[in-house]
Amino acid sequence: MSFLTYLINGLSLGSIYAIIALGYTMVYGIAKMLNFAHGDFIMVGCYIIFSVSAALGGNSVVGIILAVILCTLLGITTEFVAYRPLRGAASPLAVLITAIGVSYFLENVALLIFGADIKSFTSVIKWEGLSFAGGQLRIQGVTVVTIAVSVVILIALQLFINKTKQGQAMLAVAEDKGAATLMGINVNKTIMLTFAIGSSLAAVAGALLCSAYPSLSPYTGAMPGIKAFVAAVLGGIGSIPGAMIGGLVLGIVEILSKTYISSQLSDAIVFGILVVVLLVKPTGILGKVIQEKV
């Protein structure tokens, strides 16, 4: 019974990683850049929901909608101002470092506006959750919602990418930017759309992250962002179902190693597994090897 409880806790943590990883992997898969500021977009989303809910006396629906809109705008602006000018740069490192810069920029702006004091976030999910075996086994409402939302997003993204024109354009850009341009695809517009979707997912992930772990500070998104990146790499970066699986695996491994091995070593074990997986299968669990044609 207690094993099941721990497994559910792992699922709960993993579902949060998964939903963040979806945004990470989406942007990487198409734009081929690591948006290290993704975790901080999540933090921005959380603060928007927090502030709007406080102003409206606890109504979080408006807050979530506003957060999705503003995070989308933030993503588009960031891409336009900070990433696009560097896309042609000689070294792919330039844009990576810029992403880290954007991450620190957003954290420090949040520090200026909201201060370093933590704020307690009121869960946007009011539902108590499921209870089995006479209350012995409980699955929190936010866990069920997070998993459901991740699956919906997963399916929606798969359909969008494979069935729509813009989605096909994204695949083309992902494969070869130059060739896509020659085919008449507007690369800049396609990448902007990718960022818009990725950032709106960050707002949704933020709402669920802070509902599950209701402590909000300018660094709220930083560590979950890194862990979700690991989850995305574990699942196969660029693969959308891989992000989902990577997130769940990471969460469950983290909780079970805390439980049965050592609460001090859980991070070491999680990252150790990452190293092993990458040694055995460098593309991650679901990653595909793309042959470079010469």
Next chain:
Amino acid sequence: MKKLGKVISALMASVLVASALVGCTDAASTETSDSQAQTQPAQETESSSDNGATFKIGAIGPLTGGAAAYGNAVCNAAELAVEDINAAGGINGYQVEYSKEDDELNAEKSVNAYNTLKDWGMQILVGSTTSACSIAVSEYTKADNMFQLTPSGSAVDCVKYDNVFRVCFSDPNQGIASAQYISDHNLATKVGIIYDSSDVYSTGIYQKFVDESAGKNYEIVSQEAFTADNATDFSVQLQKAKDAGADLVFLPIYYQAASLILTQANTMGYAPTFFGVDGMDGILTVENFDTKLAEGVMLLTPFAADATDDLTVNFVKKYEEKYGETPNQFAADAYDAVFIIKQAIEAKNATPDMSISDLGDALKGAMTEIEASGLTSSKMTWDASGEPNKEPKAVVIKDGAYVSAE
């Protein structure tokens, strides 16, 4: 490592911002107490000329800047204690002169403040208020063999020299004090611990707590750690404590993580007594935090302003009248410090005409012999290491406020 640094800087920044806010509201009271401090010695010099000499006690603390709330509490309370002593006839018939200096929470400025006070003629130092400043100044008091009593410097190294003593518990000794308190008050039979293994403060208290718990009337049933990088999900740590049947969970951690622990314990329907140390102080200030979750949380602290004993009631009343705010534990520690010095001087029949070094030797000896009583404890003794030995006190959170647990 980058993220660990971030969390530490977040913590430090939060302390800075929090105390800066307090510092702002304090500005007015600092000015008034400054002007009082300036007029005070003038009057005392007149009265002291009657019997020839005075004891000169100095205090150092951050009176401006981020930690001004701490420094002002210490310097105000020390001033109040000196006034009370003078009104009651002084020490061995000698009046006491008092002066204070600002160190702005900076170790170098604290040393400057010490030199300024020495030029003024200081014989005994109450301070510095904060750990790093206190350690810096102790290098100089050691060289001068001046008696130094820090009310609130809690780092282990504050009392590394034989001329320095402290009123508060050292950080790790809060672990010993907590174990004693839990045992003396029969708070639990089974205890769980959740601590931050990436933090010196937390691990220090944790280790002392575990050592001291041997042979007590409770057993430790779970000891679980987390790290700064891993401080969001506490479900495992709580579940293990719950499965082991812990009826009290000891949290030697800061309130930021504690607020998440309380929330998650509530979600899983686990309601033991949570027992924290001074890092828990602040839990009620978290914005939008449901204080109902903190109901019944206990924390170790030397002073509760709402206690009903005569000494506390009088002190709080006088302090509020004079400085317009409720005294905190720093104020109580400093008030006690001055009276401890008085008792030590009386024990050795020391006189103001003794040299700084002779006075230092006399008081060092006296400290290990006296048994003091004050706001922070009814019975305090010291050994030569400079650490106090006193009965721990705790408060419990009731209706969103601290209430004395006794």
